[in-house]
Amino acid sequence: MRDRKDQNESGSGFSRRDFLKGSSAAAAATAMATSATESPAQQSQSQGNVASAEARDVTLSINGQQHTLSLEPRVTLLDALRNDLNLTGAKDVCDTTTCGACTVLIDGKATYACARFAVECEGAEIQTVESLRNGSEVDEVIEGFVEHDAMQCGFCTPGFVMATRAFLNENPNASLEDIQKGLGGNICRCGTYHGITQCALQIAQKGGACSWLNERLVGDLVAKTA
Ligand code: FES
Ligand code: FES
Numbered sequence: 001m002r003d004r005k006d007q008n009e010s011g012s013g014f015s016r017r018d019f020l021k022g023s024s025a026a027a028a029a030t031a032m033a034t035s036a037t038e039s040p041a042q043q044s045q046s047q048g049n050v051a052s053a054e055a056r057d058v059t060l061s062i063n064g065q066q067h068t069l070s071l072e073p074r075v076t077l078l079d080a081l082r083n084d085l086n087l088t089g090a091k092d093v094c095d096t097t098t099c100g101a102c103t104v105l106i107d108g109k110a111t112y113a114c115a116r117f118a119v120e121c122e123g124a125e126i127q128t129v130e131s132l133r134n135g136s137e138v139d140e141v142i143e144g145f146v147e148h149d150a151m152q153c154g155f156c157t158p159g160f161v162m163a164t165r166a167f168l169n170e171n172p173n174a175s176l177e178d179i180q181k182g183l184g185g186n187i188c189r190c191g192t193y194h195g196i197t198q199c200a201l202q203i204a205q206k207g208g209a210c211s212w213l214n215e216r217l218v219g220d221l222v223a224k225t226a
Contacts, residue, residue, distance in 0.1 A: 058119050062087070063131040071118050078102045078113035081128060089129035089158045100186030103159035103166075104128050110166035110185070129158040132165065141165050144203055150195030156188040164200050174204045 055070045060077075062085065069084050078095075081087040081104070090113050093101035102113040105127035132139035141164045144150070151157045160183065167182040168174065174182065179200045180193075188196070 056119075058122055060118065060121055060126060061124065062126045063128060064125075069118070073117060073119050075118050076114050077104070077116045077118045077121050077126070080118040081113060087128050087130055090162075091155055091158055093155055098187070099156070099159070100163060101156050101159040103162040103186065105162060105166050108166065108169065110163045112185075127162075129162055132161065139165060140203055141168070141199065144199030145196070148195040148199040148202070150192050150199050152190035152192055156186060156190075156192075160186050160188065160196055164196065168200060168203055172204065172207055174200070176201050179204065 053072050053074060055072045057068050058071045058080075059066055059068045060080065061067075062081070067085060069080060071080055071084070075084075078090055078092055081090055082092060090104055091101040092114065093099045095114050097112050097115040100112065103110050104113045105111065106116070106121060106124050108125075108127075132142055139161075141161050145157065145161060150160075163183055163186050167179065171178055171182060176197060179197050183196065183200070
């Protein structure tokens, strides 16, 4: 028997409770019908404001070479480097744009690769730590890290090397204070800051901002864009 409160609310024998029950059943039926006919991607799009997640060809210029990859828009530059190109020098440590272990150079600027989508980087020149070696020769920043014992576990090292290279390219005669500020975007859990800054200072005191490897890469870039 219908209770008095419901009867009073409806005034016509159809209560608010009946209405809510009916609405819920209708909504559930609609959702079931939709999910039976649409894929998850179609459902997302039909709900609006969701971009297609389908992979497309993305051409990246990395260390002077062109690579065309099939990537979904959500893939970060870091994941594309590590998972699709086997360039594992840039490390995936925090994956939240905090530590700098994934640092690469994009058009010469030190950039967190975990903070950029690969599709955003089309048309830019990307330089990874792998570019700083040519056979048995390595960039003087790498030599300096070894000489100054600037690593322990080494997880931060590739990112620090790239950040140091970018900083010295722009600040060839930097002071120790400049270097400490300039490398502030990178974190070393093992605390090797002293060795890292001494390495950078030694190179800056020699005025050796741009190593032969960087000159070669710049030359490649000029030749490619000429
Ligand atoms: S992994 Fe990119 S900033 Fe830490
Ligand atoms: S050497 Fe271990 S995090 Fe820097």
